Amino acid sequence: xxxxxxxxxxxxxxxxxxxxxxxxxxxxxxxxxxxxxxxxxxxxxxxxxxxxxxxxxxxxxxxxxxxxxxxxxxxxxxxxxxxxxxxxxxxxxxxxxxxxxxxxxxxxxxxxxxxxxxxxxxxxxxxxxxxxxxxxxxxxxxxxxxxxxxxxxxxxxxxxxxxxxxxxxxxxxxxxxxxxxxxxxxxxxxxxxxxxxxxxxxxxxxxxxxxxxxxxxxxxxxxxxxxxxxxxxxxxxxxxxxxxxxxxxxxxxxxxxxxxxxxxxxxxxxxxxxxxxxxxxxxxxxxxxxxxxxxxxxxxxxxxxxxxxxxxxxxxxxxxxxxxxxxxxxxxxxxxxxxxxxxxxxxxxxxxxxxxxxxxxxxxxxxxxxxxxxxxxxxxxxxxxxxxxxxxxxxxxxxxxxxxxxxxxxxxxxxxxxxxxxxxxxxxxxxxxxxxxxxxxxxxxxxxxxx
Numbered sequence: 001x002x003x004x005x006x007x008x009x010x011x012x013x014x015x016x017x018x019x020x021x022x023x024x025x026x027x028x029x030x031x032x033x034x035x036x037x038x039x040x041x042x043x044x045x046x047x048x049x050x051x052x053x054x055x056x057x058x059x060x061x062x063x064x065x066x067x068x069x070x071x072x073x074x075x076x077x078x079x080x081x082x083x084x085x086x087x088x089x090x091x092x093x094x095x096x097x098x099x100x101x102x103x104x105x106x107x108x109x110x111x112x113x114x115x116x117x118x119x120x121x122x123x124x125x126x127x128x129x130x131x132x133x134x135x136x137x138x139x140x141x142x143x144x145x146x147x148x149x150x151x152x153x154x155x156x157x158x159x160x161x162x163x164x165x166x167x168x169x170x171x172x173x174x175x176x177x178x179x180x181x182x183x184x185x186x187x188x189x190x191x192x193x194x195x196x197x198x199x200x201x202x203x204x205x206x207x208x209x210x211x212x213x214x215x216x217x218x219x220x221x222x223x224x225x226x227x228x229x230x231x232x233x234x235x236x237x238x239x240x241x242x243x244x245x246x247x248x249x250x251x252x253x254x255x256x257x258x259x260x261x262x263x264x265x266x267x268x269x270x271x272x273x274x275x276x277x278x279x280x281x282x283x284x285x286x287x288x289x290x291x292x293x294x295x296x297x298x299x300x301x302x303x304x305x306x307x308x309x310x311x312x313x314x315x316x317x318x319x320x321x322x323x324x325x326x327x328x329x330x331x332x333x334x335x336x337x338x339x340x341x342x343x344x345x346x347x348x349x350x351x352x353x354x355x356x357x358x359x360x361x362x363x364x365x366x367x368x369x370x371x372x373x374x375x376x377x378x379x380x381x382x383x384x385x386x387x388x389x390x391x392x393x394x395x396x397x398x399x400x401x402x403x404x405x406x407x408x409x410x411x412x413x414x415x416x417x418x419x420x421x422x423x424x425x426x427x428x429x430x431x432x433x434x435x436x437x438x439x440x441x442x443x444x445x446x447x448x449x450x451x
Contacts, residue, residue, distance in 0.1 A: 199214075254266075360392045
């Protein structure tokens, strides 16, 4: 899930652009599909209370209509959907239409130019565990348990000229938003972001490239302080890619953040990124210094990828500090392997992030996954994940953690019909801690209308 949003004129402008753009020709590549999925789920503690205050049985019938059309120069993709939900619990009994969703992507290419536009809308119930993603730092997440509804929507347009020439110019604009309806938790506040950027790329030689990017964004939040934030930056970068594949890039950034709560911060900083490929992987190094609403930030990390006959290992190790936080060890470790009957993945990561509320957070997460092919028509999946968010500085925030363990069996009856059933156990610790268990079974049918 995402969080963000702002100005009310951008949606109309983007809609006007979409309306004026020529639709792709119907010749070749037009596909229209319809999907129906019926699922029954039982949950013994949907509200994550201790002790459990409620249980729930939910029957969802989801309808999805997908349209795609592709020609030599144009791509159009659209999806419409909604769910008919019947619910029975101690507090709620009834049937309603929920989770309306719509997405659109349109792209037009010529030998030297590209026009692109996209939009999406999703409205769904807030049930159990909600991930509230930060607008300014997408890897920053709050774990919140509440009721009500959440609305996510976004619009974006972009244009590029000179795709194959030594000089390329691109301009992009976007509007993103998350709104909450009938929720109680103070962390579930409406947030909107509007942004625009322009990038010029200069290809001086076969190995040297320079870029200049000017960008600005406006963030507005309906929180306790009615936060507004203007973020303006200019980035000049030079990158060299040598014959052996070694790449070295340097960026010079000047940035100003004007926040209605923390005030104005201005800084000019340097960052460096380098990588070198090897026969069985690659090695990389990065250093970056930046400003945030919580203060100056420094990041340094060494990364590497090693490919073995039995799988691929990716690792990273570094240090980060932001604002008044101590320098924290960060990094990641992941392993993946494909074998005849499936895939196996395992990962562990630790990162330092700054939230929209100027809280510096340490996020530690781990995951384990197994996809096993039983035979030509059936599969088994197992997933284990854990996430812990700890306050490391800046504005004080609650420490939070969550975990999920689940297993699923899926079977295809024919090329149109399939079934899946499984069990899931989830954990959430915020102001209190609690477990939730659920069982589910679903049936799905695909219909091909066109061609």
